[in-house]
Amino acid sequence: xxxxxxxxxxxxxxxxxxxxxxxxxxxxxxxxxxxxxxxxxxxxxxxxxxxxxxxxxxxxxxxxxxxxxxxxxxxxxxxxxxxxxxxxxxxxxxxxxxxxxxxxxxxxxxxxxxxxxxxxxxxxxxxxxxxxxxxxxxxxxxxxxxxxxxxxxxxxxxxxxxxxxxxxxxxxxxxxxxxxxxxxxxxxxxxxxxxxxxxxxxxxxxxxxxxxxxxxxxxxxxxxxxxxxxxxxxxxxxxxxxxxxxxxxxxxxxxxxxxxxxxxxxxxxxxxxxxxxxxxxxxxxxxxxxxxxxxxxxxxxxxxxxxxxxxxxxxxxxxxxxxxxxxxxxxxxxxxxxxxxxxxxxxxxxxxxxxxxxxxxxxxxxxxxxxxxxxxxxxxxxxxxxxxxxxxxxxxxxxxxxxxxxxxxxxxxxxxxxxxxxxxxxxxxxxxxxxxxxxxxxxxxxxxxxxxxxxxxxxxxxxxxxxxxxxxxxxxxxxxxxxxxxxxxxxxxx
Numbered sequence: 001x002x003x004x005x006x007x008x009x010x011x012x013x014x015x016x017x018x019x020x021x022x023x024x025x026x027x028x029x030x031x032x033x034x035x036x037x038x039x040x041x042x043x044x045x046x047x048x049x050x051x052x053x054x055x056x057x058x059x060x061x062x063x064x065x066x067x068x069x070x071x072x073x074x075x076x077x078x079x080x081x082x083x084x085x086x087x088x089x090x091x092x093x094x095x096x097x098x099x100x101x102x103x104x105x106x107x108x109x110x111x112x113x114x115x116x117x118x119x120x121x122x123x124x125x126x127x128x129x130x131x132x133x134x135x136x137x138x139x140x141x142x143x144x145x146x147x148x149x150x151x152x153x154x155x156x157x158x159x160x161x162x163x164x165x166x167x168x169x170x171x172x173x174x175x176x177x178x179x180x181x182x183x184x185x186x187x188x189x190x191x192x193x194x195x196x197x198x199x200x201x202x203x204x205x206x207x208x209x210x211x212x213x214x215x216x217x218x219x220x221x222x223x224x225x226x227x228x229x230x231x232x233x234x235x236x237x238x239x240x241x242x243x244x245x246x247x248x249x250x251x252x253x254x255x256x257x258x259x260x261x262x263x264x265x266x267x268x269x270x271x272x273x274x275x276x277x278x279x280x281x282x283x284x285x286x287x288x289x290x291x292x293x294x295x296x297x298x299x300x301x302x303x304x305x306x307x308x309x310x311x312x313x314x315x316x317x318x319x320x321x322x323x324x325x326x327x328x329x330x331x332x333x334x335x336x337x338x339x340x341x342x343x344x345x346x347x348x349x350x351x352x353x354x355x356x357x358x359x360x361x362x363x364x365x366x367x368x369x370x371x372x373x374x375x376x377x378x379x380x381x382x383x384x385x386x387x388x389x390x391x392x393x394x395x396x397x398x399x400x401x402x403x404x405x406x407x408x409x410x411x412x413x414x415x416x417x418x419x420x421x422x423x424x425x426x427x428x429x430x431x432x433x434x435x436x437x438x439x440x441x442x443x444x445x446x447x448x449x450x451x452x453x454x455x456x457x458x459x460x461x462x463x464x465x466x467x468x469x470x471x472x473x474x475x476x477x478x479x480x481x482x483x484x485x486x487x488x489x490x491x492x493x494x
Contacts (some may be wrong), residue, residue, distance in 0.1 A: 023445050027472040029181040030480075031143075032173035033153045033193070037485040037493040039343070040170035043152045044199040044485070045218065046184025047111055047168055054119055055163045058111055060376040060388055060423030061120035063140050068380050068451045068453055071403040071415060071460060077279050079362035081468040086478075088358035088439035089128050089351060101393050103189035104438040105166075107372045108157035110137055110193075110426065112150035121151070121388075122426040123356050123373035126157055129478035135169075135424030136359070140178040142171075142191040147181075149174050155195055157354045159374070161389045166354055167332070167347040169197035170485065175477035186408035189447040189464050192473060194480035198347030206339050209240060211341070217491040218342035223335040240337040250326040255279050262329050264321040268304040272320035285321040293317055323380040326374055343490030358441035360431055361471040365402070365414065370395040371461065373427025373446060375420040380458025386421060394418035398429070398444070402465060405448060413462040414444055421458050422449055429463055442466075 034040040036083025047054045089445045093107055106126040114120050122141035127134050135155050143149055153171040156164045172195060177188025191314040212219055226234070226241070234241035253260050264285050267275070298307060298315035306318040386392060394416070416429065425447070430440030445465030452459055464470070487493050 011282075017038060027178055027469040028476045029176055029178050030476065031173055031174045033149055034196075035172050037196070039449050040109065040196045040485045041072065041199065041218070041492050043154055043170045045201075046152050047154055047156070048164065048199075048201045052162055052164060055111060055159075055164065058119035058121045059144065060374075060425070061112075061114065061122055061141060062377065062422030062425050062449075063145070068458070069405045069407055069448055071405060071413070071450050071462065074402050074404055077335065079467060080473075081362050082404050083360070083362045084129050084471055085360040085441055086358050086474070088384065088441065089356040090437055090439045101370065101395070102435050102438050103391055103393070104321065104357065104372065104430075105158055105399075106357050106438075107391055107428065109159040109478065110135070110153065110171075112153040113140075114150060115144055115148070121423070121439075123391075123424050123428075123446070124155060124426045125372070125428040125442065126155075126349065126350050127359050127474075128356035128453060129194075131194070131478070131481060132349040133172075133194050133196070133480070133482045134356065134478055135195060135350070135452065136357075136428060136442050136445055137193065138250075139176045139189040139191040139449050140447070141191060141273070141426045142174045142185075143176060143181060147184075153193070155193070155350070157350065160391075167200045167345075168408045169195035169198050169350050172196050172252075172482045173270045173477075175473050175480070177473055183409060186405070186410045186447055187412050188469065189408075189462055190466070190470060190473070192477035194477060194482050195350055196324055196482045197349055197484040197486070198353055199485060200345035200347055203343050205343055207339050209337075209339055209492055211338035215341045215491065217344060217486070217487045220340055222338040222340050224338050226334050226336045228334055230336070233467050234336055243332050245330055245332050247332050248330045250329040252281065253327045254281070255323055255325045257327060259327060260325045260401050263324045263326055265324045266303055266305060266413040267322045269318070269320055270304050271304070272322065275322050278355050278484045279323070281323060281325055281385055283323045288318050288320050289371060290316055290318040306443055325453060344486040344492070345490065346484045346486040346488075355439065356374055357428060357430060357439060359466075359474050360441035360443045361466040361474075362468060363443055363466070365398060366400045367398050367431050367443060368395070368442060369416060369429040369431050370433040371416060371420065371424070371427050371429045371446060372416060373420055373424030376423030377421045379419075379421060379457045381449055383457070385419070386423065387421045392424070393431075394420055403462060405462070408448070410448070410462075412465050413447065414448075414465045415460050415462045416444075417459060418461045419458050420446070420449075420461060424461070453456060
């Protein structure tokens with residue numbers, strides 16, 4: 001960072017607040033996403049509704065996707081304080097040792113709407129915090145151009161092929177660096193977000209009108225079509241019913257009228273013989289139809305068709321038809337209200353459901369890290385190597401020097417050789433990753449993507465260097481209190 005930072009040691013993280021000089025600005029910025037239960041419920045439901053249709057509609061978000069930035073080597077980063085860390089917590093039992101990389105349950109996607117109303121997503125992970133409710137991601141996945149926070153912001157841990165196996169966690173408060181928020185400075189491109197308890201899609205339940213009125217959760221009226229007789233009975237008993245539209249007759253129109261419907265009109269033999277052939281009102285329609293009938297049917301028939309008896313004594317009626325083109329009329333429809341409530345399910349705190357990775361800061365350069373994310377965008381040469389529906393990973397040592405980027409005010413990014421493309425924005429870089437416990441320490445989050453050799457392929461990703469300022473922001477965020485947005489009976493909390 002280019003501002004004077006307040007040093008933060010590992011020991012000082014236990015304090016609820018940091019003591020700053022009287023004239024010093026804080027290193028952190030806090031913004032509300034959806035602190036109130038009703039708004040958080042609405043945000044989560046938006047993404048879960050219609051079997052997660054909005055989740056599947058979203059596309060990756062990346063602010064510099066059209067311009068791959070070059071890295072410029074500077075020098076080794078000088079920490080602004082002592083190395084420090086917060087230990088991870090896990091919910092996945094250790095597994096037998098494996099040469100394959102085991103994916104942590106903590107990783108997932110964050111979903112949001114950008115200022116243009118587009119459905120977007122980035123990568124993220126749950127991290128350890130005092131209230132077990134915190135995630136880490138890139139700052140630009142929370143703040144648009146370092147300014148306003150995104151709308152309908154939620155976290156879906158364990159996201160896999162359009163599914164939310166652990167539910168949706170609505171963002172309550174966002175925390176990022178002062179420099180990103182104020183100057184759009186990507187040396188501070190990270191964010192910690194406190195989320196409410198998880199939420200599962202409600203089950204529908206039909207209830208009485210009285211129960212419907214008293215319900216504080218999600219509810220809706222389902223119209224059920226009924227017959228005119230049922231409607232009349234409903235009105236007499238003061239039930240909740242209504243009608244729509246009016247009975248209107250069909251209008252006679254020409255055959256070329258939009259939406260015109262052909263009806264057949266029975267005619268006499270003379271009317272049929274005199275009618276023209278072709279398409280139009282009163283024109284012949286098909287050939288005459290002679291059908292055998294019983295004596296009672298023969299006697300009862302009073303239509304314009306021709307009645308005959310053949311030599312064998314069979315009774316026959318010959319029908320003649322002409323055309324009639326009409327615009328169909330309308331019928332009044334009758335409805336009765338069916339009252340439905342949505343009984344949601346509280347899934348508890350994020351950290352209790354999927355665990356939380358540790359967080360580390362002021363670590364030496366050249367650390368072994370494993371980055372997990374959901375890359376999706378094509379490489380600069382157009383090759384689309386990733387789909388974004390499943391998580392990917394890459395591992396290696398971070399660079400021994402920090403790098404500048406000529407845009408986004410970057411002076412001290414750390415780098416990792418990796419071919420993941422945008423969509424992996426916000427992907428955690430886990431230091432000391434334990435493949436059996438599936439835990440490590442977040443020591444960076446993917447911020448930018450780079451093609452250093454100019455071959456049209458992403459070959460490096462970069463992250464803000466996690467220093468004392470990062471620890472400052474993390475410390476502030478982990479004390480954020482959130483809540484359950486669903487009550488014990490499935491109702492929405494106030």
